[in-house]
Amino acid sequence: MEITRLVRLNWRLGMVTGITLLLGPVLRFLLSYTGALIYKDPSKMLIVTVAFSLLLTFFKILMIALGTFMLIYFEEDQQLRKLPSILYILGGVMGFLSATEWIGGLLIIKGAVSFAKFLKEVYGLV
Numbered sequence: 001m002e003i004t005r006l007v008r009l010n011w012r013l014g015m016v017t018g019i020t021l022l023l024g025p026v027l028r029f030l031l032s033y034t035g036a037l038i039y040k041d042p043s044k045m046l047i048v049t050v051a052f053s054l055l056l057t058f059f060k061i062l063m064i065a066l067g068t069f070m071l072i073y074f075e076e077d078q079q080l081r082k083l084p085s086i087l088y089i090l091g092g093v094m095g096f097l098s099a100t101e102w103i104g105g106l107l108i109i110k111g112a113v114s115f116a117k118f119l120k121e122v123y124g125l126v
Helices: 003-022 024-038 042-073 083-096 098-123
Strands: none
Touching: 003 024, 003 042, 003 083, 003 098, 024 042, 024 098, 042 083, 042 098, 083 098
């Protein structure tokens, strides 16, 4: 896979996942509250909340796997620093702790911004 396409993919996935994790607690509350208003049945409200929590868990696992892959794939590359990959891994791990989910989102966004800086500096792209 071409390096610029891979870095762009990581940048986009990192931004989407970081914003979702950053707003995760608020979105989970809003989904639960609106589910309680729309569905008077608690089981339907629980299904919506659990589905969103599973989506967040998938994003966290994706960031850990993507950060690990990037550390291995770009091990020999001198231009791309290891910081974005490490931030992806730390953000995914911090996301699993319920109180620090938003901190994990911030770390992932910082890693995605580092990928964007790399694209801008080396290739003149974003």
